[in-house]
Amino acid sequence: MIKTTAQKIYTFLIFVFLYAPIVTLMVLSFNASKTRAKWGGFSLKWYKNLFRNEAILQALWNTLAIAFLSALIATVIGTIACISINSMKKRNRAVIMGITNIPMLNAEIVTGISLMLLFISLGIKFGFTTILLSHITFNIPYVILSVMPRMKQLNPSTYEAALDLGASHTVAFFKVVFPDILPGILSGFLMAFTMSLDDFIITYFTKGPGVDTLSTKIYTEVRKGIKPEMYALSTIIFVSVLVLLLLSNYSPKDKKKV
């Protein structure tokens, strides 16, 4: 009894530690006063202002577009690479997986500056494209690491059977292999999307003037004082993710009941 109570209290305290700043931000989004230090009464004005703030909406659009495109391209390149890595000899496979691990294990600041140096020497104009290329680069490993285990579990005989029965390589892949590795592909895509959405450091070094994602916009505002519209936006994002997660967590149970 005492043990489980202690466990509950401990979990609860960590929970408070993790969510205290989030609750703070949500409260601030309803604060009529512009400064963070004072409570000026309840107000919805930051939510109204948010939809008129072109700069923030543009940053939101950039963030979502980069997250979606980079996750999509990384998923395609990563999945195709997995098919071929899986059929490689052990040594080649080890080399490629070693390279794949570099962006995940290396410090983000080093990845950021290394890409910045590359883009400068190639003479690519800094902006949307450079951010997108960088995000694809750090997203591919997440896709590979999530598709690879699925690939290893595949039974190669089913693919060969499809070929024996007259399917072409492409048809056999999409009819036999693809459905089996799909969960891995989807979770890789989601992981890549999340990582891209939350990235600041690599974007910071590879962005150009005038092009901002939410993270870099917030960072430049840190000194001048954050616009409260930002709190409103992040509250909206957080609550929508929470609702989506709750729905996806509870819907399978309902299906079973039916």
Add this chain to the structure above:
Amino acid sequence: MSKKLLSAPYLFWSVMFILIPLGMVFYYGFTDKTGAFTLDNIIAITTAEHSKALWEALKLSFISTLICFLLAYPLALILSSRNVKQNSFLILIFILPMWMNFLLRTLAWQTLLEKTGVINSILKFLNLPTLNIINKPEAIVLGMVYNFLPFMVLPLYNVLVKIDKNVINAARDLGANSVQTFFKIIFPLSLPGVFSGITMVFVPALTTFVISNILGGSKILLIGNVIEQEFTQTGNWHLGSGLSIVLMVFIIINMVISALTDKDGEAQGL
């Protein structure tokens, strides 16, 4: 044969955007402005300003990693002992904060920690001594622990939940008490998760420049701040690259230690 061709886009991509850029960091790090070979940018780490920043970063990230470990291990044990259905939800709750922008979350700690902030108001109300850590190293450690704690919890949870309950029961049957079972069975079996958790917390903590900027009041310079300034303000890429190489040495040392202790050769953590 056609399968070999399929890896071509990825091979091209990783050479172009992973290996060549890293090569360029090494090129800049080992040359001066005229392009001549030099070790000055590496040796620059020994100057008082830089070695202090490196030492400070090592110290704070070590403390943060230790605190993360001490907080996360009991939590991972508790989570792994619950039944499975409840678990996925609990785990979700510890990942969910990542969906609120990491800069904003760190900034919120400013509001909480300020002299007249939320925490101090509560402490005053309870007649307790106030907490004065904002713009001090303690605040940076708090920011690091807060931001990287989930990266310690998840690998630990992943190994702990996979430990065969029969092994634990066997130890109990053979007369081991719970402390013995923990140190002889559970902890040794969880080591791969421990090492992968340590790597995942230590590397970002060592190299951060954002947390120290926001919670350290830009008075405390960590090695990450020095490198960032070389690239964005001073514009001395050679020195910045040289210091990055030094930083990578520490990352590699950390990785080698993890790899040596991870005998199976496969990271089991995440």
